[in-house]
Amino acid sequence: MPKLTFSFAKIPLSALFLLLVLSLPFQVISQNLDDERSILLDVKQQLGNPPSLQSWNSSSSPCDWPEITCTDNTVTAISLHDKTISEKIPATICDLKNLIVLDxxxxxxxxxxPDILNCSKLEYLLLLQNYFVGPIPADIDRLSRLRYLDLTANLFSGDIPAAIGRLRELFYLFLVENDFNGTWPTEIGNLANLxxxxxxxxxxxxxxxxxxxxxxxxKLKYLWMTGANLIGEIPESFNNLSSLEHLDLSLNKLEGTIPGGMLRLKNLTNLYLFNNRLSGRIPLSIExxxxxxxxxxxxxxxxxxxAGFGKLQNLTGLNLFWNQLSGEIPANLSLIPTLETFKVFSNQLSGVLPPAFGLHSELKRFEVSENKLSGELPQHLCGRGGFAWMPKSLGNCTSLLTIQLSNNRFSGEIPSGVWTSPDMVWVMLAGNSFSGTLPSKLARNLSRVEISNNKFSGPIPAEISSWMNIGVLNASNNMLSGKIPVELTSLWNISLLLLDGNQFSGELPSEIISWKSLNYLNFSRNKFSGPIPKALGSLPNLNYLDLSENQFSGxxxxxxxxxxxxxxxxSSNQLSGMVPIEFQNEAYQDSFLNNPKLCVYVPTLNLPRCGAKPVYSNELSIKYLVMILIFALSGFLAVVFFTLFMVRDYHRKNHYRDHTTWKLTPFQNQDFDEHNILSGLTENNLIGRGGSGxxxxxANNRSGELLAVKRICNKRRLDHKLQKQFIAEVGILGVIRHSNIVKLLGCISNESSSLFVYEYMEKQSLDRWLHGKKQRTSSMTSSVHNCVLDWPARLQIAIGAAEGLRHMHEYYSAPIIHRDVKSSNILLDAEFNAKIADFGLAKMLVKQGEPNSMSGIAGSYGYIAPEFGYTRKVNEKIDVYSFGVVLLELVTGREPNSVNEHKCxxxxxxxxxxxxxxIEEVVDEEIKEQCDRAQVTTLFNLGLRCTQTSPSDRPTMKKVLEILQRCSQQGH
Structure with a gap:
């Protein structure tokens, strides 16, 4: 093959010149890209060369990098979201002269x-979810082309500058969740394109x-100002927001009436004004x-x-609860085809329900409790079923999830479809005059049925065994009758069963198959007879048993x-024989009244003494013989002990002269003597004082083991009902089992004080170890606090406490919220293993994922999450916040409150x-020389993450624990 040759000498000079001219733009473009690549590589280096930007290299075009967008071969957009960047953004990023988008x-x-005000062509700036601090620049209007600005979830403070009102191109402005502490700039009203x-x-x-x-x-379509410390009235000028689609002014302190023109804004789709102080009538003109x-x-x-709400044919949710509305429910609301949620509970509504309610819609939540409604339920309440051309039948319910009608004046029978709607979860009918019988079949998902204080009658159907997912059944105070079918005992998920105040008779089933989850059982005020089943003693979680006012015998x-x-x-049965020795103490003083044939051997209950030769069970005979010997000796020693007590414990006697009113409530299988506990409440045994007690x-005089007893004085005397509720709630917490949660062994209480008996933790509280030397007023008896709590122990304590909190949050059917996590409630055993203690403020949430309302702020100052200041809704994230404070204590050694610096x-x-x-400037001086810098930094940053203002920005305890465990492993 002949060799091909090419020579520029053969090309005309004019052609060469044309070729050179045509190649110039490509050379300029190539040079521009090279320059921009250099700029970006320099930015990468100043960001610490994060692994997430590994595709940025000198051998490829920046237009090929995933984070870069080019237009006409020049960089116009940089997207660095979720790149774990923790360094400042260099000002050189503005050397990219055509940059339009920075995320x-x-x-x-x-x-x-960030120093980016020289990015003159910038139109989109997204800084959300970072740790930016300080003010927004007063000359932010230098970014004159800016159209989209999002600063959400940072720590910006100060005033929002008036210069924002000069960014005339803005159509999107988000300044959510920051630390701004000024006032809203009126200049925002100048943003005509917003x-x-x-x-x-x-x-x-x-x-x-x-x-x-x-x-x-x-042009405003979306306005969101929830929780913005707004006061005063909603301006009448809001009636002019003709383009408005979404308005949310909830969780503020707005007063006055709702502007009459607000419900005439023709484009409005979402209106949220809940949790304010608005008064007056809802505007009647609905357009x-x-x-x-x-x-x-x-x-x-x-x-x-x-009634104009009935014209809203696209309405899916109407929430008007917790107001003072009156009158009847407009009939035309039942004609809205899209209605899914209707909540008007806790008002003063009257009249009957519209007869067609639910006929035309897929109604899911119907909640009208706490009103004055009357009449029978509409037959179509349970939602659309069948074909459009067929008449609605009660058996075709398909949509209802919850129905709440409690505490009204309803009557008649319940449509069968209410019980069998396939997705039904709650049926709440208490406090009415409903009649009829219990259904033989329930929806598969139904977990809660409350029908107390009605007129239901007849027996419990044997088909009740099909109610397999029922967790709560409250049928108190009805007219139910007949025997308890053995099928009732097969409900494996039941935790609360209340059948008191009915007309049941006969004997209880002797075998209990599946009540392993049962906490509360109340069969009082019926006509039951025969023996109390022995099988009740095998229920591991039973905390409340009431069989009073029946005819039980034996x-x-x-x-x-x-x-x-x-x-x-x-009480009030026909029981006979001796009360089991475990119940012969003051905690059960009212438990056996009006049983004339019962007797006791230990003289602590107001019951007759048993005969000289009581018949004991083999299991307890030795224990009874020991008791006989003890009481035989007690007469001889009585005078001696009395004299000693008078001299040695004069102060105690004055404080506890009403000790006969103390009641013991045991929670775990621990044998301790309440009299020993009461007599031990002396100054010699006092190891600490706090605001709560x-x-x-x-020392337990039976086992020799040490016990910790926390004494809390009530601010007011509790009536009998409240005392029972208090003991029952604490009893739930008494069943918690975890190696990082202190065992609550029991409670001894009277009308003015409560004593919580815990396992003794040798090293006492974390608070003592971190701050004991600084707390001059605290009374400490142990010299161990002269020692320094080293860094490995602090990390171990953090992990242990996190384990305990995670267990509370995740391993129960409803999460347990402690609400008072602090270093003084983290106790340490001999090996410095941490255990969470003091659940006096804990509260179980009603349902997973639904935050519970608290009537007031609880917790300790310095540890309280900021959302307590603006909402009654709480969830697990309040514990995360408090735990974050503990992490900061562990790292810095500082107390949660500092009087000298006037800040927490x-x-x-x-x-x-x-x-x-x-980190060297913030770490506790006592551990600075021996701690692992990386580990300390991790814990400090984690403490900051846990104490972010917004609950949604805080990690879960599961995530916190993972970070701590990974931190510990990296240190080995």
């Missing part, structure tokens, strides 16, 4: 507002009225026909529900003594972070 969201970027505005959850803002200037935003959700709950609204089964029952009531170390530890820690202090 830095969801990282750990510290420092002040479509989306969100300034929610800025709780540090000064109490401010809604700027009336916002009413000038003609916002596109409304899908209305929530005006938890206000002071009066008057009727507007002996009380000794097997009941195996249970640690906080509440037991067998005193802590004693007392959390504020101080965040200040150090904002000022970019090194």
């Amino acid at each position: 830095l969201s969801n990282n750990d970027i510290p420092g002040e507002f 479509e989306q505005l969100a300034m929610a959850y800025n709780h540090k803002f000064m109490p401010s009225a809604l700027p009336k200037e916002l009413g000038a935003l003609k 916002a026909l596109n409304l899908k959700e209305i929530d005006l709950s938890n206000n002071y609204l009066t008057g009727p529900i507007p 002996q009380i089964p000794s097997e009941l003594g195996h249970l640690k029952l906080p509440i037991l009531d067998l 005193e802590l004693y170390r007392i 530890l959390v504020e101080w820690a965040w200040d150090q972070f904002r000022e970019e202090k090194t």
Whole structure:
């Protein structure tokens, strides 16, 4: 093959010149890309070369990098969201002259507002979910082309600058969840192109009225100002927001009436004004026909529900509960085809339910409790079923999840479809005059049935064994009759069973197959007869047993003594023989009244003494013989002991002269003597004092083991009912079992004090080890606190406490919220293993994922999560916040509150972070020389994450534990 040759000499000069001219743009483009690549590689280096940007290299075009977008071969967009960046953004990023989009969201970027005001072409800036601090630049209007600005979930503070009102191109402005502490700038009303505005959850803002200037935003479609410390009235100018689709002003302190024109905004689809102080009537003129959700709950609204709501053919949710509304429910509401949620409970509504309610919609939640409604239930309440051309039948219910009709004046029978709607979860009918019989079949998902205080009659059907998922059955105070079928005992999931106040008769089933989850059992005020089943003694979780006011006979089964029952009531029966020795103490003083044939050997109950030769069970005979010897000797020693007590314990006697009123409530299988506990409440045994009471170390004179006793004085005397409720709630907590949770052995209480008996923790509280030297007023008796708690022990304590809290949050059918996590409630055993203690403020949530309402703020100052200041809704994240404070204590050695600096530890820690202090500047001086720097940094940062203002930004305890365990492993 001949060799091909090419020579420029053969090309005309004009052609060469043309070729050179045509190649110039490509050379310029190539040079521009090279320059931009150099800029980006420099940015990467200043960011610490994060592994997430490994594709950025000198051998490829930046236009090929996943995080880079190019337009016409120049970089126009950088997306660095979720790249674990923890360094400041260099100003050189603005050397990219055509940069339009900069997304830095969801990282750990510290420092002040990034130095990017020279990015002159920037239109989209996303800084959300970082750790930016300080003010927004007063000259932010230098970014004159900015159209989209999101600063959500940072730590920006100070005023929102008036210069934002000069960003005339803005259509999207989100300033949610920051530390702004000024007032809302009225200049925002100048942003004529603004479509989306969100300034929610800025709780540090000064109490401010809604700027009336916002009413000038003609293009505004979305306004979100939840929890923004708003006061005053909603401006009438809001009636001019003709483009508005979504309005959320909830969780504020707004007063006055709802502007009359608000419900005439034709584009409005979502209206949320709940949890304010609004009053007056709901506007009657309804022209916002596109409304899908209305929530005006938890206000002071009066008057009727507007009939105009019936015109809203796209409405899915109507929430008007917790107001003072009156009148009847408009009939045309039942014609809304899209209605799924209807909640009007806790008002003063009257009349009957519209007869067609549920006929035309897929109704899911129907909640009208706590009103004055009457009449029978509409037959179509349970939602659409069958074909469109077929008449509705009661057996075709398909949609209902919850129905709550309690405490009204309803009557008649319950449509069978209510019981069998396939997705039904709760049926709450208590406090009415409903009649009829119990259904033989329930929906497969139904877990809670409350029908107490009605007129249901007839027997419990044998088919009740098919109610397999029922967890709560409350049928108290009806007219049910017949025997208890053995099939009832097969309900494996039942935790609360209340059948008191009915007309049941006959004997109880002798065998109990599946009640392993049962906590509460109340069969009182019936006509039961025969013996009390021994099988009740085999129920591991039973805390409440009430069989009073029946006709039970025979002996009380000794097997009941195996249970640690906080509440037991067998009074007003025909029982005979000796009360089991386990119940012969003051805690059960009222448990056996009106049983004239019962007797006791230990003289602590107001019952006759048993004969000289009582018949004992083999199991307890030795114990009784020991008791005989003890009482034989007691007469001889009585005078001696009395004299000693008078001289030695004069102070105790004055404080506890009413000791006969003390009641013991045991929680775990621990043998201790309450008289020994009471006599041990002396100054010699006092090991600590706090705001809630005193802590004693007392030796158990039966086992020789040490016990910790916390004495809490009630601020008021509790009536008998409240005392029972208190003991029952604490009894639930008494069944918790975990190696990182202190065992609550029992409670001894009277009307003015409660004594909580715990396993003794030799090293006492974490608070003592961290702050004992600083607490000059505390009374400490142990010299161990002169020692330093080293870093490995601190890390071990953090892990152990996290284990305990995670167990509480995740391993029960309803999460247990401690609500008072603090270093003084983290106790240490001999090996410095941490255990969570003191559940006096704990509360079980009703249902997984649904936060519970608390009537008031609980906890300890310095540890209280900030959301307590603006909402009654709490969940596990309040414990996470408090645990974050503990982590900061472990790292810094500082107390949660510092009087000298007039700020709490959390504020101080965040200040150090904002000022970019090194870990050596914040760590406890006592461990600075021997701690692992990486581990300490991890715990400090984790403490900051746990104490973020927004609950949603805090990790779960599961995530916290994973980080701690990984941190521990990295240190080995």
